Amino acid sequence: MLNTLRKIVQEVNAAKDLKAALGIIVQRVKEAMGSQVCSVYLLDPETNRFVLMATDGLNKRSIGKVSMAPNEGLVGLVGTREEPLNLEDAAAHPRYRYFAETGEERYASFLGSPIIHHRKVMGVLVIQQKERRQFDEGEEAFLVTMSAQLAGVIAHAEATGSIRGLGRQGKGIQEAKFIGVPGSPGAAVGTAVVVLPAADLEVVPDKHVEDVAAELLLFSTALDGVRNDMRALSAKMASQLRPEERALFDVYLMMLEDAALGNEVVKVIKTGQWAQGALRQVIGEHINRFELMD
Known part of the structure; x- marks a missing residue:
């Protein structure tokens, strides 16, 4: 698993943009864990909804269209609890929500891990399988590790302005907001400069x-x-x-x-x-x- 994780991280780091990185994540994680589905939902800060942004296993046409609020569905539950959710029979859970366009009625088991960067939830990484079973500790640890890697990729894309397609209409984020820590009271006006490390x-x-x-x-x-x-x-x-x-x-x-x-x-x-x-x-x-x- 460690060797597989290393190879996935290398591929993700070499991706040209966020869309490519998400595609690599869902494909490679699905293969590594032997699941039928792997999907990534990202939290859109403008609508405060978790939007399906990449999937390998669900209907590709649902990408960018399927979304849920933090109080909706299993994805919303993972995001609000900020901890993994491991279910043998997802449909039996009271928070389960069905989306016909995704075709997910065929999948019983569900494992979701929050994507968190600097204590901020950025999305949810999910795998699903047809048969009913509980994912073991090793599989859960693997998905949590991939979520941490993906969090860094998303944060990097936001910071550099290279994010593509984070809106439900495919609209890219045109600006980034950074919350600073004040060193003294009062207000200051100046010119912001983006510094790109010369050796990176x-x-x-x-x-x-x-x-x-x-x-x-x-x-x-x-x-x-x-x-x-x-x-x-x-x-x-x-x-x-x-x-x-x-x-x-x-x-x-x-x-x-x-x-x-x-x-x-x-x-x-x-x-x-x-x-x-x-x-x-x-x-x-x-x-x-x-x-x-x-």
């Missing part, structure tokens, strides 16, 4: 640009700067490194050539992605391919 590509969001030529020039200038830094560092370390070690600098320089990573990034930029996002996407794809190798 994963936090770089997608961003559409109209001036593709400007982005290509920005990327080309950045490449020239890195090449110059590499050459200067190689010369500086010449007396301290063996020839085979210095050869690594040549390898790094080759990786930056147009025939290697450079050309792939340029292709992505030409689709309308900004240079930073294009670099993150290309590097992420390479990382994902390497991590899936034995």
